[in-house]
Amino acid sequence: MLDRFRTQPALLKLDLYCKGARLDDSCFIEDDGGRKILRTRAGLGSGLEVILPGDRLHPEMWTNVPVTEPFAARSPYSIHRRPDPGGVYLLRHEGRDVTPIRLAPRPEWYDQLTTGGKKMTQVGTLQGTYLGIYQAKVCEYWTQKPTKVNCKFCSVGLNLGVDDADEKSVDEVMEVVRAARRQSGITYVDFNTGHYDGDTYLDLLIPFIRRIKSELGLLIGVQTPPHRDLKRYDELRELGVNRVSFCFEIFDRARFRDICPGKDAEYGLDHYLEAIRYCAALAERGPKNEPWVSNGEIIAGLEPSISSIRAIEWITSVGAIPTVCVFRPLVGTDLAQREPPETEDIVPIFRRLYESCMEHGLPIGCAPNVHVSLVALPEECASLSSRRYPWQQLKLKVARRLVRRRLERRFARYDRRALSAERPAA
Ligand code: SF4
Incomplete structure (x- = not known):
């Protein structure tokens, strides 16, 4: 072994x-x-x-x-x-x-405060090599009366205010993004929100997206519930957002209902799937210089492996890329007493993740300097499969080289501009 x-x-x-x-x-x-x-x-x-x-x-x-x-x-x-x-x-x-x-190195900015006196790690933290920001207040599934309807594996309602600040202004976030770009060389910022009544999550994020895009030109991802008006994703695509991610977690309908009661009652599994399909089709539209992916996120270990594999096959069939987490029974959550999955049960899921992405010619692993610690990425799982895809590998290699070169030039251009803006006038 x-x-x-x-x-x-x-x-x-x-x-x-x-x-x-x-x-x-x-x-x-x-x-x-x-x-x-x-x-x-x-x-x-x-x-x-x-x-x-x-x-x-x-x-x-x-x-x-x-x-x-x-x-x-x-x-x-x-x-x-x-x-x-x-x-x-x-x-x-x-x-x-x-x-x-x-x-994983702790950057200096982890020990710094924002101008307003907040610890920078309360605004954003590195996940692998990208910056993750849980923007806005706690997901309302945690505060619903008379009974909370949070996803049973989730710890967000236990966390906010402990390690994370609940109010984050655009200026504060920009300070942290700049520090992370300068000191950690980040290329990608990922925003994550829970559910808020009135579907306000995209409206809340748009001012942050505009500032980061116009001042730093970085890649941006948005992970929120699927907005009821899918046309809103056309707007995100136009703004230069690079990734939208929809976490439906579980493909088996009965388990989805049981483990994610809020998501089931509010949107339903079918709307999650429709959002993934709709957004995958936006790749052909929008600004050509901005890469775009639609992700469907699932958790391995909360349903039979075959059901997770079906989810992967469905996601890739519509041109989207699966993100597969491994269930972790976090302390304090409703599923804390469960056991994590057995490795041999999840290996076939991750093998299929790689194979299915390759079979559908999906653009995996193209972003420069994005290492993800919380999931095994499709391209990382190549060694789990005995299948070789020489033609597809070659196409990916060329695409990666082109995309990375183009983006690295862009980041360097924005860095020079930011540096000259910081220099005092002579
Ligand atoms: S939607 Fe579910 S997983 Fe996401 S923050 Fe709310 S309770 Fe947690």
Whole structure:
């Protein structure tokens, strides 16, 4: 098994999601420049951000290893700091060395305050190498009377106000985005909201999107419920948004109803699917210089694997790209007592994720410097499949090179402009 981890790093990433790891007493994560373990993010990111060695196609794999949940305390994996200077970290499995790992670096801006005195990490945090911002107040499924109808795996209502600030002005967000661009080289900002009565989530985000696009030219993603007026996504496409993501989580209708009661009552699974299909078709329209993807997000481990595979096949059939998280029973959530899935049950899901994206010729892995820690990306899962797609790989290689070159030039142009705006006039 340990040998397979070396040749199939995606397998190790998935096994760590399912089993977590124990932190040995020798570890001094923050003293060694690592990121504090935060509870924030819509449900699934509660762990230690590390970088695993990758393979030929992906030299490194960023991941978020569960370390705080009870199941992690029983894990065969442990993380150790070698006593030598430099603080090299090691991943072990039942006492045997698996691989050296690196801590995801904590940037200086993590310890800085905004002009208004707020900790910058209360405004946004890095997830892998992109900036994630949970914008606006807590999802209203958590505050619904007489009974809350939150998704049962979700921890957002437990988190806001703890690690995350609930009021974030455009200027505050811009300060953090600039710091993250300057110090961490981010290329992508991801906004995430829950449900608000009156479908106000897109209206709330538009001022942020306009400022980031006009002042920094970065890639932007928006993860919200599916707006009832799908024409609103034409507007996002025109504004230069690059990714819309709809989290329906579960394809099995009965389980969707049970686990996501708010989503079921408010929008229903069919509207989520229609939004994904509608937005995928927008790729052919809108500004040609702005990449565009529509994502359907599911959670592996909350329904039978075959149902997750059907979801992947449906999403890719309409030209959208699946995002597949692994269920993590977070402390304090309604599903905290459940077990995470078994690795062997989710491997076929991630194998199919890669294969289905390749079979439909979808543009995976094109954005520059976007490493995602909370999910295994389709392109990272190539080593799980024995199928080769030489023609499609070649097309992707050319597309990636063109898109990255174009975007890197654009980011550099905006950086120069931002720098000269900051310089005092002579
Ligand atoms: S929609 Fe569900 S997953 Fe998203 S924030 Fe609300 S309760 Fe959490």
